[in-house]
Amino acid sequence: MKISDKLSQAHSSANPPPATFSFEFFVPKTSQGVQNLYDRMDRMYDLNPIFIDITWNAGGRSSSLTNEMVYTAQSTLGLETCMHLTCTNMKVELIDEALHKAFESGCQNILALRGDPPLDGSESTGDFKYAKDLIEYIRRKYGDHFNIGVAAYPEGHPEEDSEAKTLEYLKEKCDVGADFIITQMFYDVDNFISWCSKIRKIGVNIPIIPGIMPISTYAAFVRRAKWSQIAIPPHFLEVLEPIKDDDYLVREKGTELVSQMCTKLLQSGFVNHLHFYTMNLERATIMILETLNIIEPVKAHENTGGDELPWRKSLHPQRSKETIRPIFWQNRKYSYITRTATWDEFPNGRWGDSRSPAFGDIDLCASELLRQSPKKAYDLWGTPQTLKDFSDIIVSYLQGELKSLPWSDGPIGEDTSVMVENLINLNHKGFLTMNSQPALNAVKSSEKVYGWGPKNGYVYQKQYLEFFCPKDLLPKLLHTIDSYNKSEGDASSSIISYYAVDKNGNLSTNCKDDDINAVTWGVFPGEEILQPTIVEKTSFLAWKDEVYRLFTEWTNILQSNLVDADKDKISGFVDLITNFSNNFVLCNLVNNDFIDKNETLFNLIETVASEGN
Numbered sequence: 290m291k292i293s294d295k296l297s298q299a300h301s302s303a304n305p306p307p308a309t310f311s312f313e314f315f316v317p318k319t320s321q322g323v324q325n326l327y328d329r330m331d332r333m334y335d336l337n338p339i340f341i342d343i344t345w346n347a348g349g350r351s352s353s354l355t356n357e358m359v360y361t362a363q364s365t366l367g368l369e370t371c372m373h374l375t376c377t378n379m380k381v382e383l384i385d386e387a388l389h390k391a392f393e394s395g396c397q398n399i400l401a402l403r404g405d406p407p408l409d410g411s412e413s414t415g416d417f418k419y420a421k422d423l424i425e426y427i428r429r430k431y432g433d434h435f436n437i438g439v440a441a442y443p444e445g446h447p448e449e450d451s452e453a454k455t456l457e458y459l460k461e462k463c464d465v466g467a468d469f470i471i472t473q474m475f476y477d478v479d480n481f482i483s484w485c486s487k488i489r490k491i492g493v494n495i496p497i498i499p500g501i502m503p504i505s506t507y508a509a510f511v512r513r514a515k516w517s518q519i520a521i522p523p524h525f526l527e528v529l530e531p532i533k534d535d536d537y538l539v540r541e542k543g544t545e546l547v548s549q550m551c552t553k554l555l556q557s558g559f560v561n562h563l564h565f566y567t568m569n570l571e572r573a574t575i576m577i578l579e580t581l582n583i584i585e586p587v588k589a590h591e592n593t594g595g596d597e598l599p600w601r602k603s604l605h606p607q608r609s610k611e612t613i614r615p616i617f618w619q620n621r622k623y624s625y626i627t628r629t630a631t632w633d634e635f636p637n638g639r640w641g642d643s644r645s646p647a648f649g650d651i652d653l654c655a656s657e658l659l660r661q662s663p664k665k666a667y668d669l670w671g672t673p674q675t676l677k678d679f680s681d682i683i684v685s686y687l688q689g690e691l692k693s694l695p696w697s698d699g700p701i702g703e704d705t706s707v708m709v710e711n712l713i714n715l716n717h718k719g720f721l722t723m724n725s726q727p728a729l730n731a732v733k734s735s736e737k738v739y740g741w742g743p744k745n746g747y748v749y750q751k752q753y754l755e756f757f758c759p760k761d762l763l764p765k766l767l768h769t770i771d772s773y774n775k776s777e778g779d780a781s782s783s784i785i786s787y788y789a790v791d792k793n794g795n796l797s798t799n800c801k802d803d804d805i806n807a808v809t810w811g812v813f814p815g816e817e818i819l820q821p822t823i824v825e826k827t828s829f830l831a832w833k834d835e836v837y838r839l840f841t842e843w844t845n846i847l848q849s850n851l852v853d854a855d856k857d858k859i860s861g862f863v864d865l866i867t868n869f870s871n872n873f874v875l876c877n878l879v880n881n882d883f884i885d886k887n888e889t890l891f892n893l894i895e896t897v898a899s900e901g902n
Contacts, residue, residue, distance in 0.1 A: 290369055291436035292398045293468045295339050296496055300561050308555050308583045310336075310563045311371075311498070315344040316354050317569065321662040323358070327623075329571055331366055331699065334601075336575070336584055339562065342371035342400055342471075345387075356390040363395050364605040365626045370396055371438060375404025376417035381426075384417070388427065392434065395606040399427060400438040400471060401462075421462050428466040439467040441497075443475050443484040447518050456491055463493050470495060471564055474502035474513065476546075477520045478553045485559035499554055502566045503573035504543025507533035540573055548580040555581075598821045599741045599748075599809055607632070612821055615828035616753055616808055617877075620697040620724060624658055624835060625651075651831035658835060659695060659842040663850035666843065669693065672855070672862035679865065680716040687712050687722075695839045696723055703738045711891040715756060718898040721873070723836070724755040726808070730884045734811060741821075746813030752880040753808050753824070754890045757873040763789055766897045767797060770878070773893060774799075777882075785890070788826065789876040790833045802826060808879055824879055833875050840866050 300306035312333060317323050330341065341362060345355050355372060362370040372391050376384065391399065403420040417423045424437055439462045446455050459470070470493075475481055485497055504510045507529055514521050525546055532538040554560045565574045578584045600614055601622060618625035628651045661669065669691060673679045685691045687709050692700045705712070705725060712722045727750065732739045734746035741748060758766055770785045777784050786806060789797045800806070809822035844863045847855075878890050 290397065291468070292340050292369070292371060292438065293436050293496060295369065296469070296562055299339060306561055308561055308563065308581070309339045310565060310578065310583065311338045311340045311342070312574065313342045313344065313500075313564065313566050314358075314569055316346050316358060321665060323354070324660050324662075326358075326569055327361060327366065328699070329569065330362060330368060333567075333571055333575075334366060334368055336578065338368070340369040340371055340398065342373060342398075342564075345373035345375050345402070345404075356387060356394070359391055359396050360394040360605075361623075364603045364608065364630075365601075365622055367601045367604055369398070369604065370394075371398035371400055371436075372396055373400045373402060374423065375402045376420065376423040377404035379404075379417065381416040384423070384426070385430075388431065388435075392431065395604050397434065398436045398438065400440070401427065401467070402440055419458075421458075421465055424462060424466050436468045437466055438469045438471050438498075439463070441470045441472045441488075443472055443481045444477065444519050456487060459488065460491050460493055463495060468495055469498060471498045472500045473519070474500045474517055474566055475519050476502075476514070476525055476550065477522055478550050478557075480520070481554070482557045482559060485557070489559075496562065497559055498562050498564045499560055500566055501547065501551060501563050501577070503547055503568075503570075503577055504529070505540055505568070505570065505573045506536050507539050509568075510539075510543065540576070544573065544576040544580055548577050551577065551581055597742065598819075600821065612819060613823055614821065615832065616726070616822045616824055617724065617755070617828060617832035619726075619822070620699065621835075623660065623698060628831070628835075651828060657842060658839055659846065660698060661693075661695075661846075663846045666695075666846060670695070670843075672847065672858040673865060674858070674861040675865065676719060676869070679869065680719065680721055683716050683721055684713050687716070695843050696836060708887055708891075711888070715891065715894060715898075718895070719759060720894055720898060721757040722755070723757070723875075724753070724877075726750055726753045727887045728752040728880065728883050728885060734813065742811045742819060743813045743816065746811055746816075748811045749809070749883055751806075751808045751883045752885070752887055752890055753877065754894075755875070755877040756894075757869075758789065758876045760791065760872050760874050762897055763797070763874050763876075765900065766876070766894065769893055769897055771799070784880065784882050785893070786824075786879045786881060787876060788824070788829050789874050790830065791874045792833075792837050792870050794830065794833070796826075796830070798826065800826065806879055806881070824877060829877065836875060837870055840870050 296309065299309050314326060314330065317326050343355055343358050343362065359370050359372045362368045372387075374384070374387055388399075401420050401423045403423075417426065420439060424439070427435055427437060439459070441459050442455060445452060449455050449458070463470075472481075481499065488497070502513060510529065511521075528542050528546060529539055532542065551563055554563070565577070567574050598612065600619055603611060603626065614625065659666065670682050673682060682691065683694065686694050686697070687701055687705070689701055701709075704727065707727050708725060712725060715722055729739055729748060729750040731747040731749065734740045734742045734748055735744060736748075739748060739750075767787065767789065770787055774784050783799045786800050786804075787798060788800065804825060806824045807820035807822070808824055810818055810820045812818055844866050847859055848863060878893075880889055882889075
């Protein structure tokens with residue numbers, strides 16, 4: 290969606306309209322830095338920014354990485370994204386490639402910039418001299434598809450002494466097709482308000498978005514102000530200079546100063562949206578938003594009762610109609626998006642009838658599935674030597690002490706709280722848990738933890754449990770389930786349905802090959818019933834391949850990066866994971882009686898575990 294449309298929508302339906310905000314991120318220099326930034330962006334999604342933007346670093350790997358990050362932000366993280374695009378030293382072929390990739394990603398917003406001139410003082414060798422030329426080219430090539438933003442300099446441009454000419458250049462950019470303005474950082478609010486008045490008087494009427502730079506440390510604050518050639522108001526220095534060596538106090542006082550600045554901006558009549566230069570950090574920005582008390586009002590302004598779906602909806606145009614996903618990937622959205630990226634449309638039989646000609650395979654992509662670097666994997670999970678060590682890692686995750694596992698990209702969710710003690714107990718007994726959800730019966734769609742979809746609806750869930758079972762206990766587990774099903778009714782009714790598969794693909798199930806079991810659904814006024822989360826055979830087998838490959842990658846990255854002192858530990862770790870992969874079976878159980886208590890599945894496994902001991 291276009292930024293100008295999102296701003297209009299957010300600010301026109303409430304009186305007074307809520308203040309909104311957005312975040313800028315820059316391209317990290319390392320692959321692990323990119324993964325860590327994705328995690329940070331993922332967390333900051335929950336603050337409900339109107340959009341994010343990603344900077345452009347011209348030339349080489351960093352340029353293509355901007356496009357890759359835009360794709361991930363749009364397709365995987367579901368964040369409306371604006372792509373910076375600079376034209377200095379850029380041949381038209383590179384501009385075309387960048388715009389085409391942005392278009393294919395579903396990105397509709399470009400911040401068109403000239404960029405910094407060559408450091409040696411020579412003339413640019415690119416095909417565009419000014420941002421105005423780039424804007425005109427984008428309009429000729431793509432018409433109105435892209436919402437185009439431009440940069441502005443409230444305190445003047447370092448290469449132009451004349452304020453009148455600087456305003457004239459801004460007007461020219463607006464006249465050839467700009468839709469919104471994002472300004473350079475500043476701290477002098479009175480000057481900014483005066484500048485806004487001047488650009489309105491010359492006929493610039495598009496939205497003005499002020500660039501806000503949080504203050505984290507005194508040194509960085511002064512350095513950035515000097516580099517950008519902006520004025521620091523005396524009262525900022527009076528507050529911060531005496532405490533410049535205390536980073537904690539600087540951030541606290543800096544938050545107060547920048548928050549006061551933002552309040553004055555929002556009261557000026559020129560501004561109702563704030564754009565934060567995050568520097569790829571989150572805490573300083575969040576502190577300002579909390580001080581301004583605009584996070585919750587923005588969330589409350591959403592049109593739906595909760596999230597649109599129980600999983601993060603992609604903004605990629607080819608996935609716009611995607612309404613169904615297998616539950617196995619609810620904590621692995623990165624790999625799911627990658628593995629289904631070649632699908633040309635959704636859902637069209639993908640998760641309906643596997644006999645449909647539109648049904649697609651989930652490819653096991655050639656790229657690495659484990660998102661952590663060797664060092665981070667070691668720091669997070671160490672080198673477990675025994676099954677107890679392994680289960681202790683999972684227990685630490687369930688208790689909130691670990692923020693990820695090889696098969697879970699993010700921290701444990703609030704929705705698991707009602708079952709967390711049962712899950713911990715299973716892990717202590719040697720049944721290592723992977724994924725779960727509790728049963729729900731007619732929970733309001735506006736409920737904070739479990740709600741999703743339009744207002745005034747009700748959502749339902751079947752209890753789902755995924756875990757690794759010792760291979761020698763699997764026959765007893767399946768017999769116990771079959772006996773339970775028979776005792777509760779016809780054995781063929783499968784009140785408890787299951788899939789169990791080992792590393793080699795040997796499958797046991799009481800489901801038919803073409804069964805599609807909806808384990809989450811919602812009922813909403815005037816709409817069809819939505820069934821966004823399912824369990825079925827084809828996707829489960831694809832998930833099995835991913836899980837066992839994750840184990841292999843986990844051992845490989847540590848083996849290839851070990852030091853002599855770690856050889857024995859690495860050897861013990863590899864033996865553990867190899868034996869585990871060979872001697873444990875991946876299982877999932879669904880209790881199709883969604884009004885049953887959440888203890889039922891745990892009690893069945895507990896029986897098997899007790900007899901096994």
